Amino acid sequence: MLHFENVGLRYGMGEEVVSDLNFSIAPQTFQFLTGPSGAGKTTLLRLMLLSLRPTRGTIHIFGRDSATLTKDELTGLRRRIGVVFQDFRLLDHLTTYENVALPLRALGRAESSYRAEVMELLRWVGLGQRMNAIPPVLSGGEKQRAAIARALIVRPELLLADEPTGNVDPGLARRLLRLFVELHRLGTAVVIATHDLQLMDQLGFARRMVVGDGRVDIFEGNPE
């Protein structure tokens, strides 16, 4: 699904912020991306999302070499990826319903064709009563769940989540984690960037990708 081979990235003429990355992410797997703050977790997620292009090495995603992708092909691939940003990136002038429906609207689908689907997902993430609320009046946890729902609505093959539990209390963090596990069981490959060790300890089966000094060390999880 996603394969990094000798990938390195530098900004301008500076030193490489990540280098010699070699790893793969297989379908229907669950992994945590962890490491100290500033180690390059977000950079690595952006490379996976193809919002950054490597300065060396190759990234294969869904069987395609990222270097040869046209913009339309990149758009097509992004439709197979769900992403949850650390700062949510919800559009403040749209309601929760409209934010969650955004990927389907971007696909050009008629609103009537996805209304029930979006409402069901919103109820599933516990936002059934908040569909008409706009992000500025939502709590941190509600924004987080709305951002997750937006990533899930297209049933992505790969989910990338950057510190999805960073803004919520431990109880809600556990509940959100259950959402990701449920999604993983439904067939999605999940990558969660976090530095919350307690959270990772809850899922012993998950693979851990530890970023440090610009490199990634991988520790396989215990079989379920």
Added chain:
Amino acid sequence: MTEPGDDGAAPIAPSSEAAVARGAPLIPRDSISGSALVVVVAIMTFLACLTAGGALLVAQASQAWKTDVLSDLTIQVKPGPDDDVDRVVERVVAIAVRQAGSGAVHAYSADDSKKLLQPWLGDNIDLALLPVPRIVVVRLANDADIAALRTSLAREAPQADLDDHRVWASRISVMAGAIVSLALAIFLLVIVAMATAIGFATRGAVAENREIVEVLHFVGASDRFVANQFHGHFQRLGFQGAAIGGGAAIAFFLAAAGLSRWSANSPGGAELAALFGSFALGPGGYFGLLLVAGVVTLLTGILSRRIVVRHLRALQ
């Protein structure tokens, strides 16, 4: 699956499927750059409509002047020292009546000539002391044969000089053409200035909404979809501005036409009416103003779309 619980957010009324809000524009309508663009487009549309309407009025007035000037001709009778001027005038009138009919010929008497010269020469003038030509005016029918009249006059009254006003008509055409060309140039300048303002506003809006563009890309929106959102946004702003500017221009010409009719009998009003007609654009003219407003609306949408598409390509 257990649903995540609430976590202290502000209370809000429960949503139902029927009441859920949807279909809001992805580019927020209320923004400073958007409001400024509406004002700029309104002013530019008003100016474009004024120049277009003004050019139309001048073109109409010049056509009326030309029709008026070319509808009759003047015969000047310049008697020689030994000629009886009245007899020559009678002969000229007879020739003109033969060509154009008796109802179409009017000879100015010596008293009429005196009245014509009075504003310049004063009351106490004796025309007998001056070689003042006498004038015969002939109103032309559509099938009038001016060449035949000229030939007859040359043969039977060589003291007469025929002026068919074509030189004047030509000068009026040149003047009106120059005014219309100038108005067209101003119109084009206004459109260029407006296009430039739209360009700045579009780039400003894209920068202002950069995060929205990024999010749209991350959720799988194509450039075409993003460009469509901006296109719709600017088309709406352009329509608002064009409607305000075009409406104001139509109101201006309607008010000017009303004022012109109201002051038609005053000396100033008569001169204005002679220059510009009655300020009446007519249905075609008002349709033209609506067309200008429509073109401005389309132009706003098309230009902004092109700029956004170029900007999105540069992002790649």
